Amino acid sequence: MPQEKEIMMNTKYPKLLRPITLAGLTLKNRIFSAPTSLSELGPDTKYTREGIEYYKLRAAGGAAVVCVGEVIVDLQNGKSHPEQIGIDDTKNASSFCKLVDAIHSQGAAASAELDHGGALCAPEFLGKTPAGPSAYVDDWGDEVRAMSEEEIVHAAKMFGQAAANAKHYGFDMVTVHAGHGWLIHQFLSPLTNFRQDHWGGTPEKRLNFLLLCIDEIRAAVGKNFPIEVRISGSERTEGGYGLDYGIQIAKALDGKVELIHVSAGTQQVEYSCVKMHPGPFEHDMENRNLAAEIKKHVKTPVCSVGAYNFPEQMEDAIASGDADCIAIGRGLVADPFLPKKIIEGREDEITPCLRCSDCMSSMIAFRGMRCAVNPIIGRECDFFHPLPVNRRRRILIAGGGPAGMEAALIAAEKGHSVVLCEARDKLGGALKFADNGAPNKLTMKRYRDSQIRKVLAHPDIEVRLNTTVDASVVDEVRPDVLIAAVGGRPVTPPIPGVEGDNVFFGADLMPDTPLGKRVVVIGGGMIGCEESVYLSDLGHEVTIVELQDDIAADCLKYPFLWLHHEVEARAIRVLTSAGCTAITGDSVTVKHLDSGAEETFPCDSVVLAAGMRSRSDEVEALRPLCSTFYVVGDARQAKNVMMAVRDGYDAVVDMGL
Secondary structure: OHHHHHHOOOOOOOOOOOOEEEOOEEEOOOEEEEEEOOOOOOOOOOOOHHHHHHHHHHHHOOOOEEEEEEEEOOHHHHOOOOOOOEOOOHHHHHHHHHHHHHHHHOOOEEEEEEEOOHHHOOHHHHOOOOEEOOOEEOOOOOEEEEOOHHHHHHHHHHHHHHHHHHHHOOOOEEEEEEOEOOHHHHHHOOOOOOOOOOOOOOOOHHHHHHHHHHHHHHHHHOOOOOEEEEEEOOOOOOOOOOHHHHHHHHHHHOOOOOEEEEEOOEOOOOOHHHHHOOOOOOOOOOOHHHHHHHHOOOOOOEEEEOOOOOHHHHHHHHHOOOOOEEEEOHHHHHOOOHHHHHHOOOHHHOOOOOOOOHHHHHHHHHOOOOOOOOOOOOOOHHHHOOOOOOOOOEEEEEOOOHHHHHHHHHHHHOOOEEEEEOOOOOOOHHHHHHHHOOHHHHHHHHHHHHHHHHHHHOOOEEEEOOOOOOHHHHHHHOOOEEEEOOOEEEOOOOOOOOOOOOEEEHHHOOOOOOOOOEEEEEOOOHHHHHHHHHHHHOOOEEEEEOOOOOOOOOOOHHHHHHHHHHHHHOOOEEEOOEEEEEEOOOEEEEEEOOOOOEEEEEOOEEEEOOOEEEOHHHHHHHHHHOOOEEEOHHHOOOOOHHHHHHHHHHHHOOOOO
16 A cells, blocks of 8 residues: 555654554544634534545545544533533534545544533633533632533433434544543532432542443444543642543543543643643653553553654654653644655654644634644645646745744745745744753744754755845845844833843843853743743743733733743742832832832842834845845844744745745
8 A cells, every 4th residue: 555655765763653443543644633623614613625624634644544533422501611522513514424434535533532521611702501410609600500410311312313423424433522620520520510319429439421422432433443441630720630540530430442542631721721722831752651541451452642743752652651642732733744754764854843832822812723843734725736836936034033934934945046045043033042941932843953954954945154245245136025024122211220231131142151040030921930930940030020910921822821820930030010120230110000010129130021113124124125125023023932933934925925
């Protein structure tokens, strides 16, 4: 078979690329696309064309299984988000069939993650009071009522019917979501199950609803249809269950299902989500230990998930016996072609995930998925239906930061000739801050270095370092298109003393920056908080001064949670609704905006993290030099890596080059 020939192309990862068979279904490798969901459906509450191609892209990238996330088994009682598709509604049959066909067309198996929100169903989305195992008022102030015996049995039957529908629509397997705080997990967890009957009261009785659901599903699909169950191996939060009970859950499932998928955490506790989706402050393979320990106690194959980025990590997890397969979520958002690049021996071309969770935060904030390092996400039609290239052009790019490098790579891939000029002696632009040694910058450093490698290796990209683009360079290159990606510069607030020798820009901090013991950070946004955590870990006494009434106020959900947790964990002093009014060699003066009172306290060094502004003067000097001129990244509007990357992509794709 062609696929077997592809697998033999790379022999460095024999365990990872070996097929696995579950209930008669042979999967071509051990890399699974973890269940991810989209918060966007069409007006008819069916998958949109873009949504279908989102999953198709994962299949095209070489994953053995593509799991469609959050397929609701009972939309009337289990809807937890504004836009979710119910597999219990036969009107959605054609939508599911089209989705499955798209996944199959690219050589992957299709799985449906069967889910029910239970107590996590917000009343405004459900249209009534949500129900779970027990009655309580949740952390958001919503009332939850206890399910009756009849409702419990009905919910289990809905899981069975959902699995039958999934099989009928062409799905090759189902993934039962029994983790992360959703309905089945609510019965398993002491945080949400206070019952004293057949469905709760002891750890053993808390398993009964899960086992009933599995019985209903097996009766509906038969023996020769794989059932995967996703569990939280540990809730990793105070009052929740730990790994010992995770093992007990897995042992109860052993022999009843074909795959036990081990994740962690619960949506019932906000910060527990960080363990569920490890952020940049967490370790690679954060939850591998849970899968490894559970695997010791069961014969059923075990799948591990959580911050796997590189084939060496995946191969080691399988070869060591810690897992039988690896599920990847955000890593396949960042680079859907990660599996194919491994298969074809192109590991160096993998675009690593930043673990910034812009993907999930965007779904929550904007009802649509985006990715900081993959501009295709959210507009997958661009990949499968690209705009035609009118003619080969010569493109000159001023600036080798994230926007400039992305523009160069996309332009070269489309057949254009590119000259990329960078004023410094190294590509990367503003991403130089990733060299400061902070552990949470490791993912950014990996991404930056990956982009640099790809740019330097591309035969159609000429890189000129230590070169500032001016009229003479334009006259020599004679470009058809000039793209200004010259970046931004740190904002210097008008504070007396700000020019002092003890004042530094946060973006410039390196391990050898001569900071004193007591450091004041001006600005409590993402950069200010990250640098404060870094400096605190180095032993500095840090105070954050922030004009707004909260730190990380402009961050989306997951970065907001991480930064607050890390700052609070280190007991960093935070002054909000406050502005710095004076800096001296050994003190700062801060004005509290609410009261108008001023406070002066000792300080050895000041770090400015007050944001960035565009290099508009450099942009305007370049504008007259070429008739076709684009401005991208921080040079257009100082924001973040995601906007810079999308700008670089758009300059080449959406502007018709």
